[in-house]
Amino acid sequence: DWPAGGTMLYLNGTQEEIWPTKLAAKHLSTKELCTSADATENGLCPSGGYYSLWAHYARVNPQTYQDVVPGYARLLSGNNYYWSLDSSPPVPVRSISIGILGNKDATFIQARYSVSIILDRLMQEWWHVLRSKRAIKDDNVENRAAVAHLRNPMTNVQCSEVQNLSRSDQIVLFPTRDPSAAAAKLAMNRFDMEPSQHLRFSWVRLPEQANTVSTGALFQSPWTQDNTSRIVIGCTVQARWVPAQIHTDAYSFWQGWYPKNISFEAAYPSTTHALLDGSSNEKDAIAVDEDWLATLTPAVGKGRPGYQDWQPTTMEGILSSAHLTEGLFVDDARPPTDFWTDDTTKLLMSVIGSVFNDGLARIGIEDAFEQTGAPSTWRTAGFVKADDFDSAILRGKNAVKRPATGSVTELHVAFSISGLSYKLTVVQILAMAVLLLHIVIALIHVVWILWKCESSGCWDSVIELIVLAQNSRPALTALADTAAGIKHSSTLAKQIAIRATTVSPEGVADHLEMVYEEEAVNQDRELVLIHNNDNHSLRSEPGISHPSTWPLPRQSTRTPSNGSLAQFPEIDSIPSTPLISAAGHGEMAQVEVGKAYG
Numbered sequence: 059d060w061p062a063g064g065t066m067l068y069l070n071g072t073q074e075e076i077w078p079t080k081l082a083a084k085h086l087s088t089k090e091l092c093t094s095a096d097a098t099e100n101g102l103c104p105s106g107g108y109y110s111l112w113a114h115y116a117r118v119n120p121q122t123y124q125d126v127v128p129g130y131a132r133l134l135s136g137n138n139y140y141w142s143l144d145s146s147p148p149v150p151v152r153s154i155s156i157g158i159l160g161n162k163d164a165t166f167i168q169a170r171y172s173v174s175i176i177l178d179r180l181m182q183e184w185w186h187v188l189r190s191k192r193a194i195k196d197d198n199v200e201n202r203a204a205v206a207h208l209r210n211p212m213t214n215v216q217c218s219e220v221q222n223l224s225r226s227d228q229i230v231l232f233p234t235r236d237p238s239a240a241a242a243k244l245a246m247n248r249f250d251m252e253p254s255q256h257l258r259f260s261w262v263r264l265p266e267q268a269n270t271v272s273t274g275a276l277f278q279s280p281w282t283q284d285n286t287s288r289i290v291i292g293c294t295v296q297a298r299w300v301p302a303q304i305h306t307d308a309y310s311f312w313q314g315w316y317p318k319n320i321s322f323e324a325a326y327p328s329t330t331h332a333l334l335d336g337s338s339n340e341k342d343a344i345a346v347d348e349d350w351l352a353t354l355t356p357a358v359g360k361g362r363p364g365y366q367d368w369q370p371t372t373m374e375g376i377l378s379s380a381h382l383t384e385g386l387f388v389d390d391a392r393p394p395t396d397f398w399t400d401d402t403t404k405l406l407m408s409v410i411g412s413v414f415n416d417g418l419a420r421i422g423i424e425d426a427f428e429q430t431g432a433p434s435t436w437r438t439a440g441f442v443k444a445d446d447f448d449s450a451i452l453r454g455k456n457a458v459k460r461p462a463t464g465s466v467t468e469l470h471v472a473f474s475i476s477g478l479s480y481k482l483t484v485v486q487i488l489a490m491a492v493l494l495l496h497i498v499i500a501l502i503h504v505v506w507i508l509w510k511c512e513s514s515g516c517w518d519s520v521i522e523l524i525v526l527a528q529n530s531r532p533a534l535t536a537l538a539d540t541a542a543g544i545k546h547s548s549t550l551a552k553q554i555a556i557r558a559t560t561v562s563p564e565g566v567a568d569h570l571e572m573v574y575e576e577e578a579v580n581q582d583r584e585l586v587l588i589h590n591n592d593n594h595s596l597r598s599e600p601g602i603s604h605p606s607t608w609p610l611p612r613q614s615t616r617t618p619s620n621g622s623l624a625q626f627p628e629i630d631s632i633p634s635t636p637l638i639s640a641a642g643h644g645e646m647a648q649v650e651v652g653k654a655y656g
Contacts, residue, residue, distance in 0.1 A: 059203065063184060064472040065450065065457040067176065067206070067441060070425055072465045073334040077209050077299045078421065079327045079341065083349030087424050088433055092353040098362065098372060101149030101171075102424055102433055104354040104417035108372045110144040111413060112364050116379040120402040123380070124159070139408075142314045143416060145171070148427065148436050151178045153419060154316030155412050161400075162233075163216045164407035166415040169304040169315040170210050175426035177204055177315070177471060179438050180458075181306065184473050187448045200477035203306045206469055209299035209326060210317050211418035215275075215411040217293040217403055222395045224287040225251060232262075232292035235270040235342070242266050244292065249276065253285035256366070257383055259373045261351045264294065269329070272297040272343045273351060275410050279383050282394060289386065289394050291403070293410060297344040297418055298325040344418070354417040376409055517556075526556070527572055536574035552576070 069076055083089050092103035100106055118126065126141050139157040151174045158165040181204045188194055216233040218241055223230065231241040242264060249260060262274035271294040279289035301324050302317040326334070333339045355373040358365045364375025382402060386394040427436035442459040444450055451457035451473075460466065507513050517523055536552050544550070554572050561569040 059201075059474040059476045061454070062188060062202075062473045062475045063452040064454040064470065065180070066460075067180065067458055067469040067471050068460050068466040069173070069176075069469055070461065070464060070466060071422070073467055075465070076422060076467055077326065077334065079333060079339070079344055081344060081346045081350045081418075081421065083347065083353050086350075086353065087429070089353070091433060093356065095357070095359040097353065097356045098359065099146050100433060101145035101147060102420070102427075102436075104350070104420055105356055105372050106146050106149060106420055107143050107153075107416040108358075108376070109146065109363060110142075111409075111416065112372075112376050112379055114141055114143075115376050115409060118405070119381040119384070120399060120405045123401075123405045123408065140316070143168075148433070149175065149423065150438065151175055152314040153416075154314045155416065156316060157408060157412065159404055159408065163214055164404060164411045165212065165214045166408075166411040167210060167212045167300065167302065167317045167320055168415050168419045169317055170208065170422075171420050172422045172424075172426045173206065173208060173469070174304065174315040175423070175438055176441060177206060177304070180204070180441060180471065181473070183443075183447075184451050187451060188473075188475075191448060191452060194475075198477055199475050202473070202475050204471055204473050205303050205305050206471045207301065207303050208469055210302050210304065211415050211421075212298050212300040212320075212322075212325060213411045213415035213418060214296045214298075215293055215407040215414075216296075217291050217407055220395050220398045220403065221290045222287050222393045223290045230276065230290050230292045232264060232267075232274055233294055234267060235294070235296065242292075244274070244276075246290075249278075253281040253288075254278075254368075255280050256368050256370070257374060257377055259355075259371065259377060261348070261355070262292075263348075267294060268345075269341050270343060271295060272346050272414075277377070277406060279386060279394065282387055283390060287393065289383075289398055291406065293407065295410065295414055296342070297346070297414065298327065298342070299344070300325045354414065373409070373413055376413060377406070380405055380409055382406060526570065529569070530571035530573070531559075531577075533572075533574045533577050536576040 083093070086092055086103075088100070088102050091097065091100055092105070097103045098105050098108040114126070115123075124139055126139070139159055140154055143153045143155050145151070145153075149171060151171065153169050153171060153174060155166060155168050158167075181202075184204075185202060216235075218231040218233050221227075221230065223246070228246050229243050230246055232244060234240070234242055244262065244264070250258070257280055258276075258278040260276045262276050264271060264274040267274075273295050275293040275295055277289075277291045277293070281288040300320055300322060302320040304315050305318050306315060327339050327341055327344070329339060329342050331339065355371045357369055357371055358375045364370065364372070364379060366375075366378070370378065382405060386397050388397065424433075424436075426438060427433075428439045429436060442461075444457050444459050446455075447457045449455075454472070517526060537549065540549060552574055554574055556570055557573045559569045559571050559573075
């Protein structure tokens with residue numbers, strides 16, 4: 059990815075106001091709307107994601123609920139359980155709900171809606187500036203992303219072992235957050251104990267765990283056909299704020315925001331750290347009251363998806379659509395717990411966690427809108443452009459005006475693009491300089507060849523060089539002591555040239571050889587054959603010797619018939635030391651004319 063700008067963003071309110079540790083319905087500016095029958099029709103309410111959640115779980119069952127993510131997307135994202143959530147108007151953005159399913163719990167993380175809405179608008183402004191200022195086309199960009207680091211809602215759900223309770227059974231178990239503590243117990247006499255043919259769901263206060271959980275949840279399946287028992291499961295919900303980066307959806311532009319690089323160890327609130335306003339803290343979870351829970355799961359309006367004659371809540375409507383209780387009563391001789399699987403419990407935790415976390419993500423969502431007129435007509439707000447917005451946002455400078463009054467929380471946003479593009483750095487500059495120098499040298503060479511009209515196509519391959527070396531005289535001085543290998547780098551540093559030499563009897567320089575500068579050999583020196591009665595040996599100029607295998611003696615070599623020494627004017631004397639001797643005997647080897655040796 060290539061950095062493409064950024065800016066500071068200012069959120070209205072203190073950190074404690076933006077990330078509260080206590081939630082109550084009375085703090086909702088849309089409380090009346092969110093407690094009405096039309097609550098699910100408005101994305102500003104905690105239940106504003108009901109339709110998207112209901113449609114998602116209606117497509118799955120306990121056997122297929124983890125197959126919602128395509129295999130290729132799992133590999134790309136690093137997570138195997140997530141899906142997108144739409145909202146009712148006026149919320150324009152989509153959020154990606156990411157789930158982490160364990161053996162005994164389920165955790166959900168989701169991007170904060172209020173920040174996502176502002177980021178979405180800011181990103182569109184940035185993209186407009188980038189296209190106009192840099193002349194970038196959509197086809198040249200593979201992905202465009204905005205990244206901001208902030209706290210996002212995280213909800214963890216744990217459920218107890220499944221229980222088959224009859225009318226006389228009055229105790230339901232709830233898991234505790236302390237691994238060493240026994241399961242919490244709650245009397246059932248406070249709930250509706252009448253047999254029913256539909257499932258039931260209730261939020262439960264758990265005083266024993268008030269400091270470690272946000273709320274409890276109680277699930278009851280339909281009763282058996284003879285109305286003797288039903289499945290009951292107690293769950294605990296722990297909601298917290300967790301630092302994470304939120305990104306745009308990597309697979310379709312501006313279609314969703316999702317958390318990434320999550321710092322689970324820094325979850326807030328925590329009893330080990332003070333609250334953001336500096337006060338002491340005694341809880342490990344966000345506290346919620348019953349009124350807020352009522353706005354989270356109101357009754358489904360008549361004629362709406364999930365509505366039934368028994369008037370379910372939104373949670374009960376979603377649980378019914380997820381086919382949780384199908385197949386529990388196929389055999390009257392066996393208790394329904396025999397047909398309840400671990401995957402069914404995981405699906406139950408998934409529904410509870412995703413519904414609660416989506417409601418938590420909508421806290422403060424009204425701050426992202428201009429609150430004039432009916433809520434359904436609110437327009438997005440969020441920031442005021444600086445005078446140099448266009449240039450500042452592309453340079454990563456502050457492109458948004460800081461509010462003059464009121465408390466604000468700063469948030470840094472970075473933009474990036476990926477695709478077919480080039481980035482100029484020192485390495486690229488040096489590489490281009492070397493490449494241009496090579497081009498200049500090549501052009502000069504071409505001009506020189508065209509001007510001189512001289513060129514050669516020789517020795518363009520290793521084979522041609524080997525043949526040339528075979529046809530050259532040995533360099534016994536320059537390459538001394540190299541017959542068994544090369545051990546010194548100085549040997550490789552010797553300079554070599556290709557020169558014309560005389561081979562023909564006419565004395566014409568008609569032969570090319572490799573010649574080392576150290577070799578005191580003139581181009582017209584030739585080998586001669588020395589022949590007498592005592593020995594046969596090849597001789598050249600004094601001090602220079604050549605093996606008998608190169609070159610083959612010429613047919614024109616003059617050898618006296620009486621066996622005496624041939625008289626050549628260019629040879630002044632003959633060395634007395636033989637070139638070739640019989641191994642270990644000191645006798646001279648017989649060298650015959652025209653015969654190759656070696």
